[in-house]
């Protein structure tokens with residue numbers, strides 16, 4: 001029986017383990033932490049449960065696919081429902097726009113609240129869907145680094161469409177040309193943050209991300225986001241995958257340009273295939289012999305990071321939904337601070353996720369579990385203590401202005417996740433959420449491939465390699481690895 005080692009039990013690692021086990025491999029997963037999930041983890045505090053990492057599920061069919069592959073019914077492992085409202089948008093002038101996932105309903109809502117024509121909104125959403133449908137096959141489902149990818153008719157057609165797919169303008173330039181309304185521009189620019197980009201720099205092709213919410217749908221797993229990691233872990237166990245928690249891989253053994261094992265506690269374990277779910281930066285920095293290090297991947301710009309406060313709130317807020325955004329008054333300044341000055345803007349856009357709206361038992365009666373997040377620069381050695389203190393203050397002031405309350409009166413307990421903690425707990429370089437940055441036009445082509453050009457039997461999955469960060473893309477990365485191994 002062939003043997004596979006997987007380094008890391010994040011979503012990319014778990015899904016790769018399932019695919020290799022289905023292929024008939026004996027699979028060993030090594031994970032530094034005491035449990036699975038990587039960035040997708042949960043925490044309990046004084047009767048409140050919090051999903052600490054990802055909060056929005058899109059493309060759940062990519063998860064279901066893993067269960068079908070193993071001849072299992074995904075609904076025996078976890079279930080999810082489609083949201084009728086993706087996000088609720090709040091502005092400081094009191095305007096609230098419900099981000100219905102039904103595009104016609106959303107267009108009507110926008111028209112009612114801002115006067116922007118329904119036709120314009122529908123046209124924009126349809127164009128973004130065209131972008132998504134024209135490019136997802138090439139950019140999300142195939143290795144961009146294998147010549148045979150380019151000999152497919154579908155890929156040929158996708159390439160023919162590229163000049164019409166707005167890769168030469170920024171998202172903001174296109175959205176500004178289409179809408180003469182700051183509120184709507186902000187809503188559509190915000191989709192850049194779904195992969196940690198800056199809408200004022202990122203190519204307009206990333207407008208396609210909005211299709212996930214308005215056309216493909218936004219979803220919520222009935223027992224919260226962590227139930228996704230638990231379902232994948234259970235499937236792994238059912239398939240006989242062996243887990244080694246609290247076990248860090250120290251080195252990958254390479255002989256004659258072939259990866260043949262991993263070092264655990266200074267001892268070598270031999271494998272036929274090795275798949276790294278660890279951030280590619282640290283794979284090169286720590287795991288591979290110096291002669292194989294590709295310097296370009298050590299110097300690549302990283303995506304943004306985040307600062308998250310987990311608050312137990314002893315009050316119910318009827319005007320809030322599962323996903324809520326309180327927009328900055330100056331989005332441009334906010335992103336300039338994040339991606340150019342490496343600072344946090346004084347009026348940040350605040351995202352509040354409240355899973356107790358959906359999973360009642362996530363908070364005690366008449367209480368809510370608030371996950372309050374702002375985008376931040378990745379960790380470049382800033383004075384985080386001072387930045388966090390200021391940011392907390394500014395977040396509270398913003399919430400108070402928008403909701404016309406004093407939120408501090410209702411915070412009963414608090415925990416915090418910072419860029420530094422994201423790096424130390426998941427070994428993600430600089431605490432970036434989505435690997436390398438997608439702010440440049442060609443960034444998709446510069447992400448690390450899912451295989452090594454110089455070392456056989458070595459593969460890479462997860463958010464730091466092709467096709468990028470986020471749950472659906474991490475799942476795609478392991479599917480590509482699966483195909484490459486075949």
Ligand code: FAD
Pocket residue numbers: 007008009010011012013030031032033037038039040052053054055056057058247248249250277278279306308422425426427428433434461462463464469470471472474
């Ligand atoms: P990771 O989660 O990065 O896990 C890698 C694992 O490898 C870690 O557990 C680490 O301990 C382990 N490891 C590393 N090195 C070693 C070693 N040498 N030996 C053993 N183990 C090792 N995505 C979305 O789709 N929607 C969202 O709403 C969303 N929001 C997010 C919010 C936050 C706050 C964060 C942090 C992320 C968010 N993301 C979101 C991104 C998403 O969580 C990740 O892209 C996704 O979970 C994929 O993770 P991964 O496979 O790259 O593995």
